[in-house]
Each structure stands twice: as C-alpha cells, then as structure tokens.
Amino acid sequence: MNKYLFTLLLSTAGTIGCFAQANIVPAAKQTKTIAITGATIHVGNGTVISNGTIVFSGGKILSVTANGQAPQDIEVIKADGKHVYPGLIAPITNLGLAEFSSVKATLDFAEIGNFNPHIRSLVAYNTDSKVPATLRSNGILMAEITPEGGTISGSSSVVQLDAWNWEDAVVKTDDAMHMTWPAIPQSRGEFGGRRQLLTPEVIAERRQNAINELEQFFSEAKGYAAIGKPTVTNTRFAAMKHLFDGKQQLFITADSQKDIVASVNFAKKFNIKPVIVGGDEAYLITDFLKENGISVIVKQPHALPNSTDDDVNMPYKNAAVLANAGINVAISIEGYWQQRNLPFMAGTAVAWGLDKEKALSAITLNTAKILGIDKTTGSLETGKDATLFISAGDALDMRTNHVEKAFIQGRDINLDNLHKQLDKKFSEKYGLKAAN
Known part of the structure; x- marks a missing residue:
C-alpha cells in the first residue's frame, strides 16, 4: 500500500511541476x-x-x-x-470548468439529469486554471462560462480573465439560462441488445414527447414564479424565475432551420426572446430571424457542414450571410484550449464575405450586446x-x-x-x- 501511495505522490508532484x-x-x-x-x-x-x-x-x-x-x-x-x-469576448465556453480532458476529476461542466436550471457555472469557475493565460496572449480578455449537458444545462456568467477568485472575476452574474432544443433521434436504437430501425412515426413520437416534457417544465416553472412566497421551495423552478421577468436571457442551441423556428416559437409562448446558439442553417431563415429580432451565436467557421447536401464552405460563410442580412451575430468556438483561436475564426469569416470591422464586432461589441454587458465593455x-x-x-x-x-x-x-x-x-x- 505504501509503495502505491508513494508512486501516486511522485506522479502528482511531477504533474504539478510540468504544468506550473x-x-x-x-x-x-x-x-x-x-x-x-x-x-x-x-x-x-x-x-x-x-x-x-x-x-x-x-x-x-x-x-x-x-x-x-x-x-x-x-x-x-x-x-x-x-x-x-x-x-475580445469568448461566448459559450467551458473555460475554467475543465483542465485535462482525459482526467475526469478536472471536468466540472456538466451534471447528471435532463433539467438542471439550478446549476450555476460561476461558482465552479477555476481562476487558477492554466488555460486563461493562453487566451489573454491572443487578446481574449473575457468569457461567458457555460455549463453543458441535458436539455436545460443551467446558468452561465461572464468573467474577466485575470482574477484571484470567481468573485473578483465576475463581470455579469447568471447572464443566461442554457437549453438544447430536442434534436431528431438517431434512426437506429438499441433494443434487447440488438439494433432496431426507428420508423419515422417512432422518431416523431419521441421528439414530440421530449418537446411536451420541456413545455410542461416551463409551464410549471412559470406558474411557480408567479407565486409570491411558495410554501414549498423548488430549487429548479426558482432558478428559472428571471427568465419570465426579463432579467435573464434564454440561449437555445439549435442547428436545423426547423429546430430554430420551433425553438423560437416555443420561447415566444412564454414571452421570452431567445438567442440562438449554433444556427448551422440560420442562413436559410434570415427573414424569420429579423422579424423576431433574434441574435445568433454561430459556431466556429472551421468546421464541416452537418448535411452532405450543404455547400462545403457554408460554415465559413454563415456569419457573413447573417450579418449582411442585418442580424446581430457573434462568433464562438468550441472547447476551452481552442478559445485562443477565436480571433482567427473571425478572420476566416472576413475571408468569406464579412467586413473586417464587422468581424471584430462579432467577437467584441455584438457579443457584449448579446450578453447584456455592452454598457460597460x-x-x-x-x-x-x-x-x-x-x-x-x-x-x-x-x-x-x-x-x-x-x-x-x-x-x-x-x-x-x-x-x-x-x-x-x-x-x-x-x-x-x-x-x-
């Protein structure tokens, strides 16, 4: 036992030394x-x-x-x-919530369960992470720390990237609630250890069930928010109250045009104007987005299209098409180490039709407007x-x-x-x- 403990201590010391x-x-x-x-x-x-x-x-x-x-x-x-x-401002990132992707103990960006509105990423943000310093060297000085997982992931907060602790780092607390719109289920599933072909009817039923469950959750949360002093505290519903009084935004991850339209219409039922995250096919419905005043945080341009029928260069063009149509667009990039390449994602958008100063706005002022911090930064x-x-x-x-x-x-x-x-x-x- 002592031998194994000694080996573990040596390994830990070596790791700390390497990453100091x-x-x-x-x-x-x-x-x-x-x-x-x-x-x-x-x-x-x-x-x-x-x-x-x-x-x-x-x-x-x-x-x-x-x-x-x-x-x-x-x-x-x-x-x-x-x-x-x-x-520069990096939106939609698990920066400070993950350190080594291969070491589970350093990953703190997702929780078990499908509906987790009570999760707050800010209190888990690690200002001692080695990653933010690499971002600062490329001009990324603020970030929106965002939880992941489930249908409702929890609340993000905006931080500046030079602080002793999360209290010092915070720029805006709980700026948005994050939700993933129920996607179309895979065409095949597992049944009794054997792969089962899902019919269109089964796919439609599963999808509608997921949407119905989500709508019921929002309805109950809105009803709870209308109660002045509930006799029984529900932490999940309590965490959503600011969605309904306009103090917190709703960010919905959706990519296909049908999902984007459905998610926007869903939010409108509850008098919420959402922000679309991802929006791979947002360029197909620019009139709808403008009509509803929807902002879009597009994914990194360095990616392949989701559909084999799409223009292979569409991810590069998406931000330019949306911005040139008059939609407020911000640019994001997945992951945490990768955030240092955010300005170059904007540079790619310039090469594919976006004005250079508009591309800069897509990672500065536009992002600040979407996050609700444009009055100060x-x-x-x-x-x-x-x-x-x-x-x-x-x-x-x-x-x-x-x-x-x-x-x-x-x-x-x-x-x-x-x-x-x-x-x-x-x-x-x-x-x-x-x-x-």
Missing part, C-alpha cells in the same frame, strides 16, 4: 492615468481611428481622439504603427471599461497578431503563459530563438 506557471499573478488596480498614442484604434463599433490616442484612468476610458497627442504628466505608451482593440468608448490590448499587427490574422500589452479594467496584466514558458525552455535547450 511561475510568477503569473493577477494585476493590481490601475493607479495612474495612461495614454496610448499613435496607434490605429479599432473602436469595435465599425469605427477606425488612425493615429489615435486613447486615455484611461481608474479602469475607465476618459477619451478616444483622432490625434497623436497625449495630455502632459501622465504615462504614455507609444504605439506608432500598431493596433489597439477592445478586449465591448468597444473603446468614453466611460466604458479600459479592457483592451495592443497588437503589433492585425489581430484577426494569425500571421501578424502579436499582443504586446493588454489591460483589463485598466490593470496592466501579465501576458506570460505556459506555452510561452515551454517555448522559451526548449528554445534555450536546442539553441533556437523563442517565438516571443
């Missing part, structure tokens, strides 16, 4: 006024200011002007020939949080994006990360030049 990130601590509050001068400022709302100056103090933006001059007696960062962007405007970064090149181009400095609410954050440390370590070992 030295000297990366959250930044202190901003104490002096800072001006960034000479840069091309991408405001995030479509406006671009050449040779601009942005001044911020106490974590808030004081001014954004179209000249290279800065007030006297303040700290000046000269960024001639460089670019300033608002901090998402663009570089007077009075908003000084959450921004400086890149030597185009932030949406992986060949030129090089984040040299980043600020979250005015705090000058550390851009070191595990990847940079390993790069430096082995570059020195083999006599190579490190990337950063």
Whole structure:
C-alpha cells in the first residue's frame, strides 16, 4: 500500500511541476492615468481611428481622439504603427470548468439529469486554471462560462480573465439560462441488445414527447414564479424565475432551420426572446430571424457542414450571410484550449464575405450586446471599461497578431503563459530563438 501511495505522490508532484506557471499573478488596480498614442484604434463599433490616442484612468476610458497627442504628466505608451482593440469576448465556453480532458476529476461542466436550471457555472469557475493565460496572449480578455449537458444545462456568467477568485472575476452574474432544443433521434436504437430501425412515426413520437416534457417544465416553472412566497421551495423552478421577468436571457442551441423556428416559437409562448446558439442553417431563415429580432451565436467557421447536401464552405460563410442580412451575430468556438483561436475564426469569416470591422464586432461589441454587458465593455468608448490590448499587427490574422500589452479594467496584466514558458525552455535547450 505504501509503495502505491508513494508512486501516486511522485506522479502528482511531477504533474504539478510540468504544468506550473511561475510568477503569473493577477494585476493590481490601475493607479495612474495612461495614454496610448499613435496607434490605429479599432473602436469595435465599425469605427477606425488612425493615429489615435486613447486615455484611461481608474479602469475607465476618459477619451478616444483622432490625434497623436497625449495630455502632459501622465504615462504614455507609444504605439506608432500598431493596433489597439477592445478586449475580445469568448461566448459559450467551458473555460475554467475543465483542465485535462482525459482526467475526469478536472471536468466540472456538466451534471447528471435532463433539467438542471439550478446549476450555476460561476461558482465552479477555476481562476487558477492554466488555460486563461493562453487566451489573454491572443487578446481574449473575457468569457461567458457555460455549463453543458441535458436539455436545460443551467446558468452561465461572464468573467474577466485575470482574477484571484470567481468573485473578483465576475463581470455579469447568471447572464443566461442554457437549453438544447430536442434534436431528431438517431434512426437506429438499441433494443434487447440488438439494433432496431426507428420508423419515422417512432422518431416523431419521441421528439414530440421530449418537446411536451420541456413545455410542461416551463409551464410549471412559470406558474411557480408567479407565486409570491411558495410554501414549498423548488430549487429548479426558482432558478428559472428571471427568465419570465426579463432579467435573464434564454440561449437555445439549435442547428436545423426547423429546430430554430420551433425553438423560437416555443420561447415566444412564454414571452421570452431567445438567442440562438449554433444556427448551422440560420442562413436559410434570415427573414424569420429579423422579424423576431433574434441574435445568433454561430459556431466556429472551421468546421464541416452537418448535411452532405450543404455547400462545403457554408460554415465559413454563415456569419457573413447573417450579418449582411442585418442580424446581430457573434462568433464562438468550441472547447476551452481552442478559445485562443477565436480571433482567427473571425478572420476566416472576413475571408468569406464579412467586413473586417464587422468581424471584430462579432467577437467584441455584438457579443457584449448579446450578453447584456455592452454598457460597460465591448468597444473603446468614453466611460466604458479600459479592457483592451495592443497588437503589433492585425489581430484577426494569425500571421501578424502579436499582443504586446493588454489591460483589463485598466490593470496592466501579465501576458506570460505556459506555452510561452515551454517555448522559451526548449528554445534555450536546442539553441533556437523563442517565438516571443
């Protein structure tokens, strides 16, 4: 027994040593006024200011002007020939809820059960995760931490990615309830250990049963919310009350055009205007989406279409088609480590028909509007949080994006990360030049 315990301790120590990130601590509050001068400022709302100056103090933006001059007696960062962007926002991610996909003990993004509206991702968010630092190095400074699993997964919250704990990290608490629309069942199922072909009638029946169950749950939750002081507490129904008073949004994952229409009409029965997540076939029903004022968070453009009959390039085009039709679009990417590639997903959308500044809005201001945080962040405007970064090149181009400095609410954050440390370590070992 002692032998096995000793081996386990050695293994654990080795793992901790391999994944340690030295000297990366959250930044202190901003104490002096800072001006960034000479840069091309991408405001995030479509406006671009050449040779601009942005001044911020106490974590808030004081001014954004179209000249290279800065007030006297303040700290000046000269960024001639460089670019300033608002901090990028990653929606729909289990960042901080997972560390190693192969180690179950580090996965905390899903619960058992089909209806879990009482689950709150925020309290499980791990600010000591090694992943957020890699995102900050590419300009992703905020994220919507989202639970998964079941039909109703629970509530997400928006955090900034440089904090000691989840209380410090939170930007907006319980911004949205997340739901997955019942999909068409697989054409084959298991019966008595043998595969069984499901008829169209059986498929339709199972699907309708799932929808009926969901509608009953919402109806009971709405009735519970109407009770001032219920004699018996139901934590699941209590968690949904803000859906019905408009204080919380409903995000519905749906991909096919029929599912999107059905899910929107379902939400309308309860006087809820949902946000569609995924929306692979949203481009086929743009008039319906505009008519109902529906925003769409599209999946990563680097994917294959769901149907063999679809244009193989449709995932690349989807964001552009929706945005050009006048729909509020945000871009997301699955997973947690992969979030660092979010700006390049927007760059792909540019290559397939989306205006570059609109693509930037799809990962900044549009996302902020969808998440309900646009009054304080998402663009570089007077009075908003000084959450921004400086890149030597185009932030949406992986060949030129090089984040040299980043600020979250005015705090000058550390851009070191595990990847940079390993790069430096082995570059020195083999006599190579490190990337950063």
